[in-house]
Amino acid sequence: MEPADRETATGLPPGIAAAREALTPMLSQYADLCAAHGDALVLFQVGDFYEAFCEAAETVARVCEVTLTERSDSTGDYPMAGIPIDNAAPYLESLLDAGYRVALGDQVEDAEQASGLVDRAVTEVITPGTVVEDDLLESGTTNYVAAVAESDGVVGLAAVDVSTGECLVTSGDADAVAGELDRVAPAELIAGPAAPAFEPSDAERGWETHEYDADAFDRRTATERLEPYLPAPERRFEADAELRAAGAVLAYAEYTQGDDGPLSYVTRIRRYDPRDRLRLDAAAQRSLELFENRGLGASDTLFDALDETNCALGRRCLERWLRRPLVDADAIRSRHDAVGELADRSLAREGVADALATAYDLERLVSRVSRGRADARDLRSLGRTLAIVPELKATLAGANGESETEGDGDPEYPRTDHLGDLRDRLDELTGVRELIDAAVATDPPQEITEGGVIREGFDDDLDDLRATEREGRQWVADLEASERERTGIDSLSVGHNQVHGYYIEVTDANADRVPDDYRRRQTLKNSERYVTPELKEREEAIVGAAERADAMEYELFVDVRERVASETERIQALADALAELDALASLATVAVEHDYVRPELRDSSETDADAGIAIEGGRHPVVERTEASFVPNDADLPRGSVAVITGPNMSGKSTYMRSVALAVVLAQTGSFVPAQAASLPVFDRVFTRVGASDDIAGGQSTFMREMSELTEILHDAGPDSLVLLDEVGRGTATTDGRAIARAAAEFLHDELGATALFATHYHELTDLADERERVFNLHFTATREDGDVTFLHRIVPGASSSSYGVEVAELAGVPGPVVDRARDLVAEEGDRRGESEPAETPADDPAVEGASSSGSSSREPLNDGNEGSTETEDGTDDPEDASLREFLAEEASAGGGEGGDHADGAAAADAPPDLIAELRSLDLARMTPIEALNALHDLQSRADDDA
Ligand SMILES: Nc1ncnc2c1ncn2[C@@H]1O[C@H](COP(=O)(O)OP(=O)(O)OP(=O)(O)O)[C@@H](O)[C@H]1O
Numbered sequence: 001m002e003p004a005d006r007e008t009a010t011g012l013p014p015g016i017a018a019a020r021e022a023l024t025p026m027l028s029q030y031a032d033l034c035a036a037h038g039d040a041l042v043l044f045q046v047g048d049f050y051e052a053f054c055e056a057a058e059t060v061a062r063v064c065e066v067t068l069t070e071r072s073d074s075t076g077d078y079p080m081a082g083i084p085i086d087n088a089a090p091y092l093e094s095l096l097d098a099g100y101r102v103a104l105g106d107q108v109e110d111a112e113q114a115s116g117l118v119d120r121a122v123t124e125v126i127t128p129g130t131v132v133e134d135d136l137l138e139s140g141t142t143n144y145v146a147a148v149a150e151s152d153g154v155v156g157l158a159a160v161d162v163s164t165g166e167c168l169v170t171s172g173d174a175d176a177v178a179g180e181l182d183r184v185a186p187a188e189l190i191a192g193p194a195a196p197a198f199e200p201s202d203a204e205r206g207w208e209t210h211e212y213d214a215d216a217f218d219r220r221t222a223t224e225r226l227e228p229y230l231p232a233p234e235r236r237f238e239a240d241a242e243l244r245a246a247g248a249v250l251a252y253a254e255y256t257q258g259d260d261g262p263l264s265y266v267t268r269i270r271r272y273d274p275r276d277r278l279r280l281d282a283a284a285q286r287s288l289e290l291f292e293n294r295g296l297g298a299s300d301t302l303f304d305a306l307d308e309t310n311c312a313l314g315r316r317c318l319e320r321w322l323r324r325p326l327v328d329a330d331a332i333r334s335r336h337d338a339v340g341e342l343a344d345r346s347l348a349r350e351g352v353a354d355a356l357a358t359a360y361d362l363e364r365l366v367s368r369v370s371r372g373r374a375d376a377r378d379l380r381s382l383g384r385t386l387a388i389v390p391e392l393k394a395t396l397a398g399a400n401g402e403s404e405t406e407g408d409g410d411p412e413y414p415r416t417d418h419l420g421d422l423r424d425r426l427d428e429l430t431g432v433r434e435l436i437d438a439a440v441a442t443d444p445p446q447e448i449t450e451g452g453v454i455r456e457g458f459d460d461d462l463d464d465l466r467a468t469e470r471e472g473r474q475w476v477a478d479l480e481a482s483e484r485e486r487t488g489i490d491s492l493s494v495g496h497n498q499v500h501g502y503y504i505e506v507t508d509a510n511a512d513r514v515p516d517d518y519r520r521r522q523t524l525k526n527s528e529r530y531v532t533p534e535l536k537e538r539e540e541a542i543v544g545a546a547e548r549a550d551a552m553e554y555e556l557f558v559d560v561r562e563r564v565a566s567e568t569e570r571i572q573a574l575a576d577a578l579a580e581l582d583a584l585a586s587l588a589t590v591a592v593e594h595d596y597v598r599p600e601l602r603d604s605s606e607t608d609a610d611a612g613i614a615i616e617g618g619r620h621p622v623v624e625r626t627e628a629s630f631v632p633n634d635a636d637l638p639r640g641s642v643a644v645i646t647g648p649n650m651s652g653k654s655t656y657m658r659s660v661a662l663a664v665v666l667a668q669t670g671s672f673v674p675a676q677a678a679s680l681p682v683f684d685r686v687f688t689r690v691g692a693s694d695d696i697a698g699g700q701s702t703f704m705r706e707m708s709e710l711t712e713i714l715h716d717a718g719p720d721s722l723v724l725l726d727e728v729g730r731g732t733a734t735t736d737g738r739a740i741a742r743a744a745a746e747f748l749h750d751e752l753g754a755t756a757l758f759a760t761h762y763h764e765l766t767d768l769a770d771e772r773e774r775v776f777n778l779h780f781t782a783t784r785e786d787g788d789v790t791f792l793h794r795i796v797p798g799a800s801s802s803s804y805g806v807e808v809a810e811l812a813g814v815p816g817p818v819v820d821r822a823r824d825l826v827a828e829e830g831d832r833r834g835e836s837e838p839a840e841t842p843a844d845d846p847a848v849e850g851a852s853s854s855g856s857s858s859r860e861p862l863n864d865g866n867e868g869s870t871e872t873e874d875g876t877d878d879p880e881d882a883s884l885r886e887f888l889a890e891e892a893s894a895g896g897g898e899g900g901d902h903a904d905g906a907a908a909a910d911a912p913p914d915l916i917a918e919l920r921s922l923d924l925a926r927m928t929p930i931e932a933l934n935a936l937h938d939l940q941s942r943a944d945d946d947a
Contacts, residue, residue, distance in 0.1 A: 008055035010100065011038035015054030015078065022075040025117045027053065033105045033122055039210075040103035040125050041095065047111075049082035050104065057081040063098045064091040089135030092126055096136070099208070101127045123258040128208055129188025130162045130256040132371070134364065137163055140315030144168075145256075146186035146207075147249035148177060149217050149241050150194040156241030158249040159184045162257065164316075164363035165265040165370075165572065168272065169246045171239040174198070175712070176274050182282035183323045190252050192217035192244065212252055222247020225254075228262040230269055237271060257371065265370035267569045278325035278668045279685040283709050287688040287724070288661055289622065290322060302662060305621045306671060308589040310356040313363060313575055314582020321583060325668035329601050329682050335584065335670025336598050338418035342588035343672070348413070349592075351395035352585045355388045359582075362575035370565045376444035376453035376557060379564065382571075383436035389428045389574070392581070396423040422584075425577035432567050439560045451550040453557050462556065465549040472542035476502055479535065489513050495529075502539045503529040587671045594621070596672035599663070600679040612638035612755060613660060613722075617676035620659040621666065624674060631793040632676070635660045639681060640719060640753040640774055642745055644765050646800040647780030652793040653759040654690070656780070657724045660757060661686055664722055683722045683755075687713045690726040710740075714747055723748060723756040730761070734923055738762040749775055766799030806924075806932075814936045818943070822936070825920055915939055 008014055012034040016023070020031055026046075030053060034042045041059065043050035052060045053071065061068035061081040071080040083091040095102050106123045124132075129145025131137055146159035155177040160167040170180055174196045181189070181198065190212035215221055219240060225247040226233035237243045246269065253263060285291060290302045303322055309315040326332045342349045360381040368374040369382065394400075398413035414420045444453045456463060480494040489510045496502050500521055506514055507527045518530035531539075564571075590596065602611045617632035624630040633656055637643055645653050663673040667680050689709045710728060717723050728744055729737030741762050748756050749772050758765070768775045779800035782791045806826060810819040922935055 009052075009059035010041050010056075011035065013052075013054035013056045019076055019078075024073050024075055027073075027075075027078070029117065029120055030105070033103065033120065037103040037122060037125065040101040042103045042105050042122070043083070044105040045085065045107045045120060046082070048085055050085055050088060051080055051082040053078045053080050055079075059100075060091075060095070063100075064094050066091070089133060092133070093136055096126065096128055096131070101125055121258070125256040125258075127188055127256055129186055130253060131187075132163045132257075132364075132367070132373075137364075139361065140309070140312035140319075142166070142316055142319065144184055144186040145188045145190065145249060145252060146181065146184055147190045147192065147212070147217075147245045147252065148181075148195045149192040149244035149248060150174075150196055151219075151239070151241040151244055154239045154241045155196060156237075156239055156243070156245035157181065157184070158242065158245035159186055160249050160253050160266060162253050162263070163367060165263065165267060165367045166363070167246070167250075167266050167269040169237065169242050169269060170272050170274055171237075171242045171245075172274055175716075179279060179281040180274050182285065183280065185323075190248065192248060212248060216248040216251040217244045219244060221251075225251050226269075229266060236269075238273075242271065263371070264565070265367040265568050265572070267572060275684070276327060278327050278665070278683060280323070280325070280665070281687075281712075284661075284686050284688045285323075287690045287726075288658055288665065288686075290665070291319075293622075300622050300626065302621060302665070305594075305625065306586065306590055306666075306669075308353075308586040308593075309582045310353050310585070311359040311578070311582055312361040313359065313579035314356060314586060316363075317576075317579035318583040318586055321669050322665070325665055326670065327668065327682055327684050329603050332668055332670060332682065333601055334416075334418045335587075336601075336667075336672070337416040338422070338584045339587045339591060339670060339672060340598055341414060341416045341419055342585050343591045345398075345413070346592070347400050348395055348398065349585055349588050351400050352392060352581060353589070355392050355395065356578065356582045356585070358388060359385045359578060362571060362578065366565075366568055366571045366575065369561055370568045372558075372561065372565075374561055375446055375448050376440050377446060379436050379440045379561065380442070380444065382564065383433055383440065385578075386429050386433040386436075386574075389426050392578075393423055393426050393428075396426075419584075422577055422581055425573065426581075427570055427574045427577075429567065429570060429574060432564055432571070435560060435563060439556065448557050449550065449554050451546070451553050454553045459552070459556055462549055462552050465545045465552065469542055469545040469549060472538050472545065475538055476535070476542070479504070487513055487515060500529065501531075501543075502535055503531055504535070505529050584670070587669075591672035594625075594674060596666075596674050597677055599667040599673050599675075600677075601667065602679060602681045611681050612636070612641065613664070613681065614677075614679040615660065615663055615673075615675050616678070618659050618663055618678065619674040620655050621662055621674045623655050623659075633659070633793075633795045635663075635795075637755055637757070638774065639755055640749075642749045642756045642758055642768070642772070642775045643778050644745065644768060644775060644799070645757060645759040645778045645780070645795070646761070646763060646766060648782060648791070648800075649761075651780035651782060651791050652795075653780060654726055655793075656795055657726060657757040657759055661688065661722060661724050682720075684720040685717065686722045686724070687717055687754075688724040688726070689713060689728055690724075707740075710744060714744065714752070717748065717752045717754040719753040721752070721754040723754045725756065725758045725760075727759060727761060734762075738764060741765060742768065745775070746772070763799065769799070809932055809936055814933065815940055818936050818940045821916075821919065826924070915943055 012031060016027065016031050016034065020028075023031060030042065030044045033044065034056075041052065041056055043052055043060075045051075051057075051071075057068060057079045058081070060066065060083070064081070064083055066081050066083060068079055068081050071078045092102055103122045103125045105120050107118045108121045108123070109119045111118045126133070126136070127145070129143065131143060137143055142161050143163055144159040144161050146157060149156045153173075154171050155174050156169070156171040157177045157180055158167065158169045168184065171177065172180070177196075178198045186207050189207050189209040191209055192212070193214045216225070222244045223233050226243065229250065230236055233243060233246075237246065250263070250266065253266070254261065257263060280288075280290070288302065289300075293301050303319060306322065307315060307318060309318055326335070342352070362382065362385050365374065365378050365382045365385075368378055374382075396414050396419055414423055439454060439458045441453055441455050454462060456466070476494060476496075480492065483494070483504060484490060484492050487506075487510075489506055491507055491510065493505050494502065495505060503521055504518065505524075505527050506518075511528065514528075514530065517532050519532070520528055521531050522529040591598075613635055614637075615635040618635055619630055619632050631652075633652075635656075637660070645657065647653055659674075663675060663678055664680060664683055664686060666673045667678070668682065673680075689706065706728070710725075713723055713725075725741075725744065725748075729739075729741040741758075741760055742765055745756070745758055745765060745768055748754050748758075749768075766777045769777050776797070777799040778795050778797060780791070780793065780795060781800060806819060806822045809822070810816075919939055922932070924932065927935070
């Protein structure tokens with residue numbers, strides 16, 4: 001959108017400003033609302049439409065694709081465009097998408113009752129972060145507006161979801177808050193005067209930022225703003241910056257809800273410390289594909305894999321949990337207990353799922369009730385949701401056939417404290433449910449002003465009025481028969497129309513038989529319409545009763561709504577409990593359906609070598625669902641160890657590393673993990689750095705970005721961190737990249753003591769295992785059968801060959817002379833570096849007995865290869881291992897290390913010098929197999945041509 005466009009469409013349109021003195025009262029009212037909402041495009045209610053005028057109208061017409069018309073009055077002609085109020089959502093969405101904030105200038109008094117100009121006021125400013133309309137919100141998602149403020153060197157962050165009333169407050173240094181912002185992922189950010197600028201920019205991270213009234217961030221103003229929400233606010237926050245951010249975000253939220261005072265449904269202002277949760281910043285969320293899949297076109301994420309929730313409440317809760325996994329071991333175990341119980345009790349799990357599938361979004365409903373926006377259908381939905389609570393409690397207590405009672409009759413279920421507490425928190429809110437049941441009609445209309453919303457029997461006066469109305473209508477219905485009888489006119493009929501009300505119609509042929517008390521009301525072509533004094537009287541009684549009943553219903557409804565609103569906090573607490581139950585049931589369902597195991601949790605206080613990661617048969621929760629034969633792998637990583645992982649492209653390095661990190665994230669979320677067995681420490685942070693080219697899908701493929709992420713890791717990682725480094729240094733020249741990768745690995749090991757997985761194509765890094773106590777090598781390899789290359793996807797101990805690229809090229813069918821020459825070149829390169837030890841070839845890959853392949857029982861840290869035996873010695877009968885052994889043996893005889901006997905060496909030596917020079921210049925470490933293959937193919941064709 002052009003900035004100029006934004007300026008003329010928001011606030012007071014210039015065309016209106018120019019005519020301001022002469023405007024009619026109505027346009028003058030429009031101008032006032034525009035002037036008071038300088039940052040928004042004002043939509044002005046005129047009857048059934050929201051209208052905009054002049055430049056604002058042009059924008060509305062263009063963005064919403066509606067016709068631009070004109071309003072002409074005695075003061076001039078004004079361009080005008082309108083959208084129907086009944087179906088405003090898609091148009092409002094277009095305006096929001098185009099970057100506008102929209103202020104709704106509604107008629108706030110009944111047009112029929114108004115004497116003169118109808119009063120209008122802005123009842124809501126719709127912004128990306130403060131939308132409350134269901135039509136504009138995705139179901140089951142959170143939608144936050146956040147504010148950041150800085151004070152005394154501390155950055156405060158507050159975020160509120162105006163549709164549910166949830167409010168979060170925290171603080172930290174700029175980096176910590178930037179990380180938190182990534183987790184909160186607000187739709188909109190408002191910044192105070194001293195707020196820090198974040199890198200990367202907010203626009204890149206996907207939210208809109210704008211500066212907001214500096215006064216709202218002032219300490220005193222913020223304190224006053226917060227007082228209705230929580231007593232003594234200045235004592236409730238850890239930092240001044242938190243108070244300022246919280247005050248400002250609520251000021252903004254109130255402003256967008258029509259500036260009508262405190263938002264009574266914001267009852268849960270939760271202060272938290274980022275350190276109380278597993279920290280996952282944007283890079284980690286992205287590369288672990290928790291909520292977004294970076295693969296083009298793919299949509300599978302960890303969240304998708306875990307989401308078996310049955311209602312919007314549970315979905316939001318699961319998302320919150322996954323964005324902020326726990327770090328408290330007892331809290332994590334408690335969730336595992338509950339998931340375990342639900343996983344064991346299939347009847348209870350299914351019962352819970354069935355009941356929750358009928359639950360409405362209680363959080364959004366109650367906030368609408370409390371804002372006075374809920375209609376009768378909303379209250380019915382609320383009532384229906386409350387009705388499932390007794391059923392859920394019974395289900396948890398094992399009522400559907402699984403219940404057994406012990407000696408004194410105490411129910412055996414739930415077995416775990418966690419589910420027991422949850423069941424106790426399921427507040428039946430009987431009073432509210434009975435009130436809604438008794439008061440609100442079963443199938444009410446959407447409008448609440450036109451009757452039909454209050455149930456018969458709820459209010460005697462209303463019932464009397466409705467009875468009067470009914471009797472009157474019945475009398476009219478009977479009138480036709482009685483009048484026919486009285487007059488003897490068989491064709492006499494009784495009817496009703498909007499203009500004349502009830503009438504008796506008699507054809508002209510019978511005009512002479514019309515009784516004296518008939519008064520003529522309307523003459524038609526072949527008939528006359530009459531009324532009688534009694535009919536008139538009855539009509540007035542009917543209309544009067546109906547109008548009074550409608551008005552009374554409205555009043556009764558508003559009163560019921562307010563009574564429900566007075567229980568907002570209890571309903572929100574119930575919503576929380578339902579949400580948690582749904583999220584737990586979802587985790588249990590996934591655990592059962594996908595064969596996850598409960599992880600054993602090691603306390604962070606344990607510092608012995610055992611307190612590391614020990615996973616048996618671990619799988620990647622997303623890849624295993626798409627890969628027909630996923631190969632499980634073990635992971636044994638003592639705390640503070642660095643695993644250097646080598647292997648060809650596409651062999652499974654990234655998938656393996658992510659599986660390990662995802663197991664940690666899942667476990668700390670409260671989920672079981674995809675493995676045969678898992679024992680895990682509690683981490684406080686997970687860092688990831690993936691290779692530059694892997695980030696292209698995210699549009700962030702600069703070496704600079706790679707280095708700044710690495711910087712963050714090397715600054716912040718510690719003994720309780722899990723670090724994933726995938727091909728660090730690949731974004732620059734080989735020598736520099738290799739140096740950076742090695743230095744980073746050394747620093748992680750020596751200085752930081754972090755547990756790290758380090759995938760690399762820089763084979764030299766495997767030497768670190770000789771030099772560092774807690775560095776060890778793992779690798780992936782491939783096998784071939786009848787010339788077909790197969791990646792085993794199985795991790796094995798030791799380092800892989802630096803010549804794997806060439807091996808893969810050979811296995812892929814590149815002709816012998818070229819492959820052998822390439823192998824020579826690699827060996828020469830090794831000579832030059834003085835590193836062409838036999839250990840570099842696959843044949844010398846080490847293994848430790850009972851190595852880390854699936855099903856292994858060994859939990860020893862894996863040694864570096866130099867003193868290890870080969871895989872041929874591991875003594876297993878695993879056929880895959882056997883084929884691996886064959887492959888390795890074959891490679892050994894073909895590639896043989898320094899001075900190896902190359903059958904086709906002569907042919908390669910005969911190659912023209914320019915081809916050799918070109919071959920030499922290939923940067924194998926930075927090439928993909930396809931690139932290598934193409935280059936080799938090219939060289940080969942030219943060699944053939946030369947021959
Ligand atoms: N354990 C496994 N079982 C079955 N298939 C797997 C396994 N691990 C990975 N794969 C498959 O292999 C493909 C490549 O895996 P991955 O991206 O992890 O390889 P990589 O070694 O990291 O490759 P590169 O070095 O090119 O980044 C995956 O897309 C997946 O389909």
